[in-house]
Amino acid sequence: DTGVSQDPRHKITKRGQNVTFRCDPISEHNRLYWYRQTLGQGPEFLTYFQNEAQLEKSRLLSDRFSAERPKGSFSTLEIQRTEQGDSAMYLCASSLPGGDPEQYFGPGTRLTVT
Amino acid sequence: AQTVTQSQPEMSVQEAETVTLSCTYDTSESNYYLFWYKQPPSRQMILVIRQEAYKQQNATENRFSVNFQKAAKSFSLKISDSQLGDTAMYFCAFIYTGTASKLTFGTGTRLQVTL
Numbered sequence: 001d002t003g004v005s006q007d008p009r010h011k012i013t014k015r016g017q018n019v020t021f022r023c024d025p026i027s028e029h030n031r032l033y034w035y036r037q038t039l040g041q042g043p044e045f046l047t048y049f050q051n052e053a054q055l056e057k058s059r060l061l062s063d064r065f066s067a068e069r070p071k072g073s074f075s076t077l078e079i080q081r082t083e084q085g086d087s088a089m090y091l092c093a094s095s096l097p098g099g100d101p102e103q104y105f106g107p108g109t110r111l112t113v114t
Numbered sequence: 115a116q117t118v119t120q121s122q123p124e125m126s127v128q129e130a131e132t133v134t135l136s137c138t139y140d141t142s143e144s145n146y147y148l149f150w151y152k153q154p155p156s157r158q159m160i161l162v163i164r165q166e167a168y169k170q171q172n173a174t175e176n177r178f179s180v181n182f183q184k185a186a187k188s189f190s191l192k193i194s195d196s197q198l199g200d201t202a203m204y205f206c207a208f209i210y211t212g213t214a215s216k217l218t219f220g221t222g223t224r225l226q227v228t229l
Contacts, residue, residue: 003158033216042118042205042219043159056215091159093217101147101209103217105159 002026004106006092012112013082020078021109025094032075033103034067035091036060043091049075082113116141116208120220127196128228134181135191135223137206145211148182148189153222154202162204165189167211193225201227 005024013019025032030051035043046065048056051072061067064082069075079086089110093103117140127133139148150162165173165182173180177197181190193200206220 035217040221042207042221043217045216045218048215058216099211101211102149102161102164104161105151107158 004092004094004104006090006106006109008109009107010110010112012114014114015082015084017082018078018080019082019111020076021090021092021111022074022076023092023106024074025092026104028096029094029104030072030097031095032069033093033095034075034077035093037089037091037108038087046077079111082111084113087111087113116143116146116210116218118206118208118218118220120206120223122223123221124224124226126226126228127193129196129198131196132192132194133196133225135193135204135206135225137189137191137220139187139189139206139208141187141208141210143210143212147209147211148180149207149209149217150178150180150189150191151205151207151219152200152202153205154199159205163191196227198227198229201225 007022032049034046037043047067049069064080067077089108091108092106095103119138146167148165151159152162153159163175177194179192203222205222207217
């Protein structure tokens, strides 16, 4: 399977704990995106990387959130001191270089904070 | 800032029938793309169809077609010969071509195809 992969698919954590999610984009894609989707809503943009550079961050990405893409390949999204409001589906997407805007999505990581 | 509005939270259609999902958007940009994405239950989001704003001709992909009205900022999706596998959430999305970065999504329409 050469699509976008995300790990884990599901995560249950207690409030106050830290969690980290991983995204592996399609291999030739240099752009990587993180979105958050809450129940009954469309995905909301969190942040965007081109290669290893983080080029844009949403104001939704509070100080408790950090994303990295150290070698321009996989990316991690960490949430520190989780809150119940962080419960959501976290989606990763990737796209080709050269300006083609189509984004290919992974299956998502569903986070439940108890 | 761009906004995307989908005013139909849920729709139902019988198998083999035709259904149209509505989407309106607001932007001051002139160069952009519009997309319809499909998100089946517990499965990942996939692209259904795309439309470049500078193209006047409406996009078609097999049973899926769009009605793009740029002046009215309207972008509806028509599904012909509906199949049970079309049951899913459908999201309308906008992206500005200047940066080709974030997609702005609507709230989605849940489509149920029935026998």
